[in-house]
Amino acid sequence: MTLQQELAVTPSAKLVVENVSKTFRTGRGAVHALDRITLSVTEGEFVCLVGPSGCGKSTLLNVIAGLEAPDSGRVLTDGAPIRGPGRDRMVMFQDSALFPWLDVLDNVMFGLRLKPGLSKAEREEVAHYYLQLVGLERFADAYIHELSGGMKQRVALARALAPNPRVLLMDEPFAALDALTREQLYGDLQRIWEDRRKTIIFVTHNVREAACLGDRVALFSPHPGRIREEFKIPLPRPRDINSVDLAERATEIMRALKGHLDAREFAT
């Protein structure tokens, strides 16, 4: 499929998480990371999972990515259960996870080289297209250590988008960036999402970030990891993280989150 054909169709996927549980055994006993999680994401939806650190939201993302198998339950994309990692679900990590032994272009090409049915020229065209989309075309030949944190995450985004996945899984991708860079990336991500219509699951511990990006925010609480509540965010896009409407939503979610945490402490 050429780049033009790829861009013409909007390949998002319906994603269903069914009764997924997972427990880790550590030196200090078992950690119940996920407890019968059920989540349904419609095609092209932007869902944010928000909760405190260690609540299991990253584990859920890894299960959806196919990097970790659940103890029970299953994950379906378009009705078919997933078996292991796949190009239809690309992951963006908090630490960019770019390969320092490759330059920027070769990093973006990594997934494309593994994608069958593309000629070398087509792969390069696709890679350049996505580098342009994240505004880093001029840095195609740069090494990874020459980039700033924000630029690294842009490259990581281009790398994740390049194989044209239907689902994009983002694990606190902006958590390590400064506020200004982060705001730019909120704008870029919303623009790219509207343009390419991916299904996105975005994990964060930043409530405001979740309210800014998500169509829907799912509230996680730990021990055992559960989704406690869901909020729809019907604000128009593109959204500005500093807007008053958004602050109100964020406060509402934050209050709910605190309520769940307090309730849990009270119970134990």
Add this chain to the structure above:
Amino acid sequence: MKRIVSALVFFVALIAAWQLVYQAKIWSPVLVPAPEAVAQYLWNNTFDPGTAREPNPNQWQLFLAIGVTLKRLLAGYLIGLALGLPLGLATARFRVMRDTLGVLALGLQGLPSVCWVPLALLWFGQTEGAMLFVVVMGSLWSVVLATEAGVRNVNPIYVRAARTMGSRWLHIWVKVIIPASLPFIVSGMKQGWAFAWRSLMAAEIFVTILTGFGLGNLLHYGRELNAMDQVIGIMLVIVFIGLLADKVLFSPWERFLHRRWGTGQPG
């Protein structure tokens, strides 16, 4: 330029100090020869053609010795690498290899390579085989350990990222794990080279064989003949070859890695 000058000044001063010690006649010239005597020895055993009536029988002798030594070194080192790299990868990959071969490698790496000489002599006699064995044993284990450490230090997130992009077993090893551990592997190769070099010198000093006189053999005969100019001259050659190997074989690699990874100091 400034760096070359400072290096030059340093070594000239070193030789001047040596000359002063020689001239003070604290020790016998048999123990402390003049810098000039050592230079004379080096010249005599390399380019000096002698006179027409009396051609120099020792001309090129040092180069022949260097040739013999480097041939042994390369053969042993390449075998050490050819065995050490795959064994290191296997040790990193399989727990059972780590618990067996890994422990053995750790133990043997701590064994000074000269300790292999008596065993090699008994097994192989005064042969090239004995030399080769000592060099392989000297370099193999540090290559195994460095490769293992390199692979085990690969950030797991690289592998996870590669898997989500559709990379699987062999592809992950060739395209992710090995490149990611390259800085470790190269420093292990460098260490293996240094150990091979040390063990070969030990072997050449102790194993006298007629299939070729290496630098270690010449060093040994220098002692037997009480020829301190020869002893020091050979030592200088050994040091020089070590430096050269470092600059020619490993520096380009290291510069490449530093540039890519953005580690270390430039230059």
